[in-house]
Amino acid sequence: MLTTTAIDRVVRAALEEDAPWGDITSETLIPSSATAEAALVARETGVFSGGEVFAAVFRHADPSIRTSIDVRDGESFAAGDRLARVAGPARAVLTAERVALNLTQRMSGVATLTARYVHAVSGTGARIADTRKTTPGLRALERHAVVAGGGRNHRFSLSDAVMAKDNHLAVLGGSLSDALRAARARLPHTTHLEVEVDRIDQIDEVLAAGVDTIMLDNFSLEDLRAGVDRIAGRATVEASGGVSLDTVGDIARTGVDVISVGALTHSARAIDLGLDLEVR
Known part of the structure; x- marks a missing residue:
């Protein structure tokens, strides 16, 4: 709002x-x-x-x-x-x-x-969401504009949800499941936990930690379909990376729940x- x-x-x-x-x-x-x-x-x-x-x-x-x-x-x-x-x-x-x-x-x-x-994903069930790639100082205005256009808002800031991306995982090392389970145990039950993966073989380990959303980053269409099948409704599936007006329809038809698009605000x-x- x-x-x-x-x-x-x-x-x-x-x-x-x-x-x-x-x-x-x-x-x-x-x-x-x-x-x-x-x-x-x-x-x-x-x-x-x-x-x-x-x-x-x-x-x-x-x-x-x-x-x-x-x-x-x-x-x-x-x-x-x-x-x-x-x-x-x-x-x-x-x-x-x-x-x-x-x-x-x-x-x-x-x-x-x-x-x-x-409009490009109409009829697929996929939601279009923004990212934090906003103009510094104008995030509230740009996020409002995304909603006016029919899109959804992702987390507003770093303070709103836990979102473990590739660089966080690189620093963690060791057992990914153990680290994520420990994080889940420290979080209030109302706090959302999302994890970004860039390979299909990471999905099972992330799912085992009980995360809320898995982001499939820069996956091919074939791998997106395989990722959706493997997750099988046990977490929200978000697709990100390589999204344009030319590609977003095909991405939506793989069955993902959310497609995050930085271009909504940065381009x-x-x-x-x-x-x-x-x-x-």
Whole structure:
């Protein structure tokens, strides 16, 4: 859930970055009495995300700015559609414009790409999930956008679940099952335990430790099918690595439960949105 606290933290930092000592262009050129109305307009098709964030940017720039959002997060739009409107002091509207667009374009880009992945696995039962490969400082916003696009969130941070990856296992050495059993015994019963494997012959040892999820990392399609058969419902099966729009459908049809896709956040292209301004 995207909280007001998370939004405000990002918006304050972004406005301070963009206008650390004020907007000298607007303050020099625009009369303090001037007002403006503007429409957020789509230049291309996509899936919307970031309405609350868009409104928060203008609210922080000047509380007197009025904002209305015309579409809900998760709704599709076409080129030319009006997505939101703002009205208020022209100086503040101009100061907030770039930050509001940057964040909304970014979030809508993530939502749009996620929706394409979700559509590609439609009917298979596989869930599309994000990863921690997010833009530093923007994780809460990008994770919200993934959900708006129909995807699911993986663990939010390193504090949320135990996820033993290849480098953790390399440090452990010794008996993998014994190490995982000892970890399981130390964990609260509510804490999820996931283990990444990169070979089929690791699966039995990991299963013996009673883990909740097994991630099959960079497996071939044949090995994914074999891994699903071997796990046989005793743990959630997650596929990761080498996932693209070209490959995700075939991966989903191997029977895995979850497909984690770093590209949802690290490779999403910002959607082209514009703020069409009318000065009064």
